[in-house]
Amino acid sequence: MNNDQIWIDENHKDSRYGLKGKLVVRKKTAYQEIIILKTFEYGNALMLDGCWMTSDRDEKYYHECLVHPALSNLSKINTVLIIGGGDGGTLRECLKYKDITAIDLVEIDEEVINLSKHFLKKVGGNSWLDKRLKINICDGCKWVKNIKNNYYDAILIDCSDPSDFANGLFSTDFYKECKRILKEKGILATQSESPESFKKIHIEIIQSLKSIFKTSSTMYAFVPFYPSGIWSWTFASNNEKDFLIPKHNQIKSIENSCDVWNLNYQEGALKMIPNKILKELFKQNTND
């Protein structure tokens, strides 16, 4: 191992997932500690407060599954809200839809964007220059309160795990505001944690969205460098008809552009609920 190579681990209970590389950034902001590690196999990797968020190699497993089930579900998209997403990966996937006219990206920590623009060029790339994008440095919970009713076609919540400043993004108050500012046929997508490593919050997110929206559904798929490797995304809407049935006219070319997601993968991921989580959700439903 070269002298400048170090291991940085995400610790989770009795397990750790580490990457080896050269430390290029370690910075404390008002919100969190940001680390960027340059690795040989995984490219540059971003860690926030001890949790791996993005690496050049693995990020598509996450970003493609947050964006495409939601956006491909819409036949026409004008306005999109991204909450979090400071690495630029969610933005990049959104910009593939040519009919989008405006994207608000609301990130609480400006430093995540600044460092990602510089060190994670493979993730965001030229997306940061797109004229449809407006960056807003602001708490997502506050942002949604100031938006008029029926404004967005899609809301994509690309946040980190619950913490002092991210807790609000998992609250029922926040989801109710999202419902209010979504158009009638609009769709909400959120990362909904790992059913294996963060079971309690995972189930809470699902139950909250189910209680607030007319319809919701959860997808389980792979994110190699998140705890347990199993991740989930939950989609919700007030438009029950054709929910998660793809209808956007660019679907074929978007499928072709993806490393991980395609319609078959999505269909599979919607069924991949581990039996023990299924039993737990069913138990909670019957207790309602």
Next chain:
Amino acid sequence: MNNDQIWIDENHKDSRYGLKGKLVVRKKTAYQEIIILKTFEYGNALMLDGCWMTSDRDEKYYHECLVHPALSNLSKINTVLIIGGGDGGTLRECLKYKDITAIDLVEIDEEVINLSKHFLKKVGGNSWLDKRLKINICDGCKWVKNIKNNYYDAILIDCSDPSDFANGLFSTDFYKECKRILKEKGILATQSESPESFKKIHIEIIQSLKSIFKTSSTMYAFVPFYPSGIWSWTFASNNEKDFLIPKHNQIKSIENSCDVWNLNYQEGALKMIPNKILKELFKQNTND
């Protein structure tokens, strides 16, 4: 961290996956180094030659997906061959099928069985006492050569990654012998590595089985403590009709007994091929 707690990592390229616990076994056999670590969150965990194989908490993600897609596909099962499987997890899942009359478990390294019986009681448990079981300490490649034609209903290959002594279990010669000793409606199941961490061998296994058997299909699902968290299992048969369509009469109770697998999960996992692997397999096919 207590004084007796240590980290043991599986290293894979620039990444590592570690568990923290008390070292209870570190032993070098004629074939490999065996480590057993006692952890608080994951129970006891088994490592062979630097690779995590089994932990009390995570093993069902692997074993249920190797066994049930294959055995539930048969309407009647008499004889089963397990190659490898020295931890007892595959055996335990097989024994749920009451019509099975004989299981040959062929493991090359007796020490894996001895240590698993003692330290991984949650994995194998009382399965080791079942009268239908015959343990054979032998190289799987040699074993299959001495079996008569049309003998087994199912062959389950539960082996470690390719290595000096395990390479043969990924060869076309071995698969041809398996085909010969399977009954007409029999089915072969093998773990087929990670499409993300071991892409080359993963694709080779799929192509080999496809070229030898009349039909084959690959399932992608989660194994939290294997490299990348994405694992695969490939099933093959000469009976194209109703391939991987469940028909065993115990299916409902077996689904209910499982932590991970159920028929819906299986159906999803058969679609969960990441787009880039799909493209790679397609490219290889058109090059044939």
